[in-house]
Amino acid sequence: MYFPNYHWHLEISSKCTLKCPRCPRTEQKGSYVVSEISLEQLIETFSQDLFLNEAQKITLCGGQGDPIYHSQFLEVVRFFKSLRPRKIVTIVTNGSHKKRDWWQELAAILDYGDDITFSVDGYDASSNQRYRVNSDWSSTIEAIKTMSTSRAQVIWNTIFFKFNQEHIQEIKNLALRTGADAFRLTRSHLFASFDKPYYLNEQGIDPLEPDSQYLPEALRVAKKMEWFNPQSEKNLKASERYREFHISRKKAVEQTLERYEDSLMFPNCQFGYRGNYVDVEGQFYPCSWVSHPAPEEETPSFLKAFYRAHRVKFNVLKNPLHQVLSDPLWEEVLKQWDSPHHLPEIRECHRKCQKQFFDSEEIRHYLSLGNKSQESRIDRLRNIADLEVSEGKVSLRYCGKFKNTQSLWEWKNWAFPEDKLTIYLPFRKRELTYADVEQNMYLTFLWSTHQLAREAQLTGKFKVEVRFEKEGAEK
Numbered sequence: 516m517y518f519p520n521y522h523w524h525l526e527i528s529s530k531c532t533l534k535c536p537r538c539p540r541t542e543q544k545g546s547y548v549v550s551e552i553s554l555e556q557l558i559e560t561f562s563q564d565l566f567l568n569e570a571q572k573i574t575l576c577g578g579q580g581d582p583i584y585h586s587q588f589l590e591v592v593r594f595f596k597s598l599r600p601r602k603i604v605t606i607v608t609n610g611s612h613k614k615r616d617w618w619q620e621l622a623a624i625l626d627y628g629d630d631i632t633f634s635v636d637g638y639d640a641s642s643n644q645r646y647r648v649n650s651d652w653s654s655t656i657e658a659i660k661t662m663s664t665s666r667a668q669v670i671w672n673t674i675f676f677k678f679n680q681e682h683i684q685e686i687k688n689l690a691l692r693t694g695a696d697a698f699r700l701t702r703s704h705l706f707a708s709f710d711k712p713y714y715l716n717e718q719g720i721d722p723l724e725p726d727s728q729y730l731p732e733a734l735r736v737a738k739k740m741e742w743f744n745p746q747s748e749k750n751l752k753a754s755e756r757y758r759e760f761h762i763s764r765k766k767a768v769e770q771t772l773e774r775y776e777d778s779l780m781f782p783n784c785q786f787g788y789r790g791n792y793v794d795v796e797g798q799f800y801p802c803s804w805v806s807h808p809a810p811e812e813e814t815p816s817f818l819k820a821f822y823r824a825h826r827v828k829f830n831v832l833k834n835p836l837h838q839v840l841s842d843p844l845w846e847e848v849l850k851q852w853d854s855p856h857h858l859p860e861i862r863e864c865h866r867k868c869q870k871q872f873f874d875s876e877e878i879r880h881y882l883s884l885g886n887k888s889q890e891s892r893i894d895r896l897r898n899i900a901d902l903e904v905s906e907g908k909v910s911l912r913y914c915g916k917f918k919n920t921q922s923l924w925e926w927k928n929w930a931f932p933e934d935k936l937t938i939y940l941p942f943r944k945r946e947l948t949y950a951d952v953e954q955n956m957y958l959t960f961l962w963s964t965h966q967l968a969r970e971a972q973l974t975g976k977f978k979v980e981v982r983f984e985k986e987g988a989e990k
Contacts, residue, residue, distance in 0.1 A: 517845040520569035521763040524790030527552050529580035532612050534648040537705040539807045540579040547579045550795050554587045565836045571760045576607035583608045592624050606631040610655040618658050622665030628756025630668040638682045645678045663694025671695040674703050675729035702737040733872040765885020780852040781870045797832030799839050805863045
């Protein structure tokens with residue numbers, strides 16, 4: 516097999532009620548088929564042994580459409596949730612124009628570990644229409660509220676635009692009040708500054724483009740997630756469900772790093788970052804980035820040449836999955852990524868997957884999650900710090916550095932995922948916030964299984980205290 520099979524990204528429907536201005540269905544109307552993969556085709560294709568035995572996660576997200584507008588969407592989700600071994604299901608939608616009882620039925624189907632992302636960019640109905648044209652604000656808010664009662668995690672995703680960049684805190688507060696479990700901010704590159712002059716109006720301005728500080732550094736979207744309550748029951752159980760997934764991704768990342776050690780590339784499709792992509796016509800792509808319709812001058816060479824020549828061979832509705840994924844023709848693609856001196860001919864690959872675009876912290880994060888999935892709590896502590904274990908108490912010194920307090924907070928969340936912990940400053944008698952600490956300070960943790968002190972004002976079993984020492988202090 517030329518691609519890992521633990522994560523699949525399926526466009527089950529190219530239908531949508533919205534007319535978002537930067538979506539291919541709006542920009543390149545008529546360049547795609549408005550259709551859906553029938554429930555019967557999905558059952559036949561994804562009941563094959565390769566998928567049953569190796570797939571762990573299924574992302575239902577359209578390239579040109581929205582999955583919830585599939586005529587049998589609830590039945591489709593039921594099918595994927597019925598497969599054994601169990602699969603994680605991720606859904607991405609705008610959430611408009613469905614009734615409450617429909618969402619209640621979906622909520623009953625999904626389980627711990629599943630998640631649904633609602634794409635909402637406004638702070639009210641009018642502002643949301645600025646990009647999510649033809650969306651229905653009231654039905655979307657109702658959907659989020661209804662899904663918040665389910666076992667699935669609910670994520671509110673917002674893209675930075677000019678019209679909302681000064682309202683982010685307002686949107687985040689709304690997400691929390693509506694019942695979302697997490698708030699994700701996305702920096703998009705679909706603006707004029709990224710070599711897209713056709714987005715400029717008569718005044719030479721891209722009206723949707725936010726200020727430069729809200730744009731990504733490269734031609735890849737940049738996302739930042741904040742969980743409102745990391746220690747909630749659904750989040751903790753989701754962490755358990757993701758253990759095998761993280762182990763599989765860690766293995767794939769390690770193999771990719773080894774194979775492309777001397778290359779300019781770090782191909783995402785080789786470690787399942789976006790998942791094996793199947794569009795509404797059944798065409799298999801290494802990832803969704805190379806699949807989207809685009810202006811002729813921007814159409815990826817992968818579509819113009821190699822892919823069009825072998826289109827029938829790579830259709831999973833017409834060929835067995837194992838045959839599509841193991842076809843020797845893929846060698847023509849993979850060998851383009853091997854060069855230490857030249858970028859591949861496939862434009863979307865060298866625009867998205869150059870090593871220089873990947874922060875080393877991001878790669879280490881993938882590897883660390885795989886490690887954490889296999890270790891006990893004490894093993895994890897031994898691997899990151901010097902520690903002593905005595906009756907009911909673990910004392911440890913962690914001498915790493917954090918770039919800022921946000922990275923400290925993120926470290927705490929994945930280092931202790933199954934415990935109710937806080938980082939607590941005893942001399943301030945309150946919890947730590949991002950603004951409490953300067954950069955590059957050393958930490959000493961005291962972790963105790965004793966009853967929480969009353970002043971900590973937490974409900975949980977464990978207490979973490981933090982003592983700060985300036986960099987360079989005697990350790």
